[in-house]
Amino acid sequence: MKWLALPVLAVALAACGTAPKKSPSPSATGGAVRPSPTAPSPTIAGKDCSRYAAAQEDLATRGDYTAGGLYKPGVSDTTPDHVPDLDCIREPVVTAEARSRVGNKSPYSVLGKQYRVLDRVDGYVEQGTASYYGNKFHGRRTSNQEVYDMYAYSAxxxxxxxxxxxxxxxxxxxxxxxxRVNDRGPFHEGRVIDLSYAAAVRLGITQRGTGRVEVRALTPDRSTLAASPAAAAAAAAAAAAAPSPSAMDQLVGQLPKDAARYHVPAKPGDAPSAAGFEAWMKANGVRVASGKPGVPVAATPVASTPAVPQTAAVSPMAPLSPVLQLQVASFSSRDNADRALARLIAAGIADARLSDVPGAERPLWRLRVGATDAASAEALAGRIAGLGFGRPQIVRD
Incomplete structure (x- = not known):
């Protein structure tokens, strides 16, 4: 089969105009996929990384483009409701790969504008705005007929x-x-590169949706090439301007690093006692929970359940979704947030979750626990306080 509609393929994936919104990740099914140079091992450093296996083509993403080549222009892109574990995602190895049979036509036209593919990439450097794309395109064929994987470092x-x-x-x-560049785009004025979701997380641009970047082409003989002096200066300035770790970060940072692994029980006796934790908090004037003022647990109405006649058939009840959120703490350090999360999970509080939220200078990591009703919220609050975190607040977004 000949690929005649190259301009369509050129923008099928990478013409995102806005930052993706968050939502659960769709499943990818069927189809063959190239051996991915970035595919992770099933386990890395003791972690289960199987969820980041190379994406397969999702046949449901074929077609659905309009005149001009935009793929589902009326459908917003989204991103997963969790932050990927970057320890499970490896950078691609820079190798000398042959050019793909499709996706390299030069010149080519998209939306009435003509573009040329470079003959050589030696010395190529540019600066501009980067964006990223996510769920909408995950499992869809790229311009060179590979499969877009939002959990690989691609662009x-x-x-x-x-x-x-x-x-x-x-x-x-x-x-x-x-x-690894395997797609065409972004065909949006002022943008120079469209990153995979994982790459955007790595660079820290997911909150704003875009970021100022430098793009520097690499070849096998120059794969260790450092960033430009401007980029190095930016790194130094960011480090100098970084806020000092919060008191909570400092305290949780003293927990053993083993506790930072998800679903790995913490060693008994490693954490400070509840009494010691509370004393330290009072001495330093630290409040663990943050956010909007909490609603007293006792004041939260509990819906009554109608009585069920004894003669009625009893059906298995589905697990209740959390309707209340207990905010435990907010962290400026992801490592410390991971340690705190692991401590809750090790104590049997399985519904603890981390979420990233915008901060004044860097993202913050918010640790919350879901509860199905006021009674369970009260019980959870007591358990969390007993672990040394202080009493969490009930928050409503």
Whole structure:
């Protein structure tokens, strides 16, 4: 089969105009996929990384493009409701790969504008705005007929050959990542590269949706090329301007690093006692919970359940979804947030969750626990306080 509609393929994935919204990740099904140079091992450093196996083509994502090549322009892109574990995602190895048979036509036209694919990438450097794309395109074929995997470090670019490699550096915080370019785009005015969701998380641009970046092409003989002086200066400035760790970060940071692994029980006796924790909190004037003022648990009405006649058939009850949220703490350090989360999970509080929220200078990690009703919220609050976190507040977003 000949690929005649190249301009359509060129924008099928990478013409995102806004930052993806968060929602649960759809499943990917069927189809073959290339061996991914970024595919993780099933386990890395004791973690189960199987959820980040190379994406398969989702046949439901075929077609559905309009004149001009936009894929489902009326459907908003979304991102997962969790932050990927970057320890499970490896940077691609820069190798000399042959150009793909499709996706490298030069010149090509998209939305009435003409673009040219570079013959050589040596010395290629540009600065501009990066965006990213997520669930809407996960499992869809890219411009060179690979499969877009939002959990791999990949990117879309208008003129770099497919495939090729580049180091992308966030000019605001100095973070960088090596990506494999296997798609075309973004065809949005003022943007220079469209990153996979994982790459955007690595660079710290998911909250704003875009970020100022430097894109530097890499070749096998120059794969360790550092970022430009401007990018290095940005990293130094970000480090100098970084706020000091909060008192809670400092305290939780003293917990053993083993506790930072998800679903790994903490060692008995490693954490400070509840009494010691509370004394430290009072001495330093630290409040653990943050957010909107909490609602007293006793004041929360509990819906009564109608009596069921004894003759009625009893059906298995589905697990109740949390309707209340107990805010335990907020952290400026992801490592410390992981440690606190692991401590709750090790204590049997399985519904503890982390979420990233925008901060004044960097993202914050918010630790919350869901409860199904006021009674369970009261019981959970007591258990959490007994672990040394202080009494959490009930919050409503």
């Amino acid at each position: 879309a670019h208008k003129s770099l050959p497919l495939p090729s490699f580049a180091r992308v550096t966030n000019l605001d915080n100095g973070k960088s990542v090596v990506v």
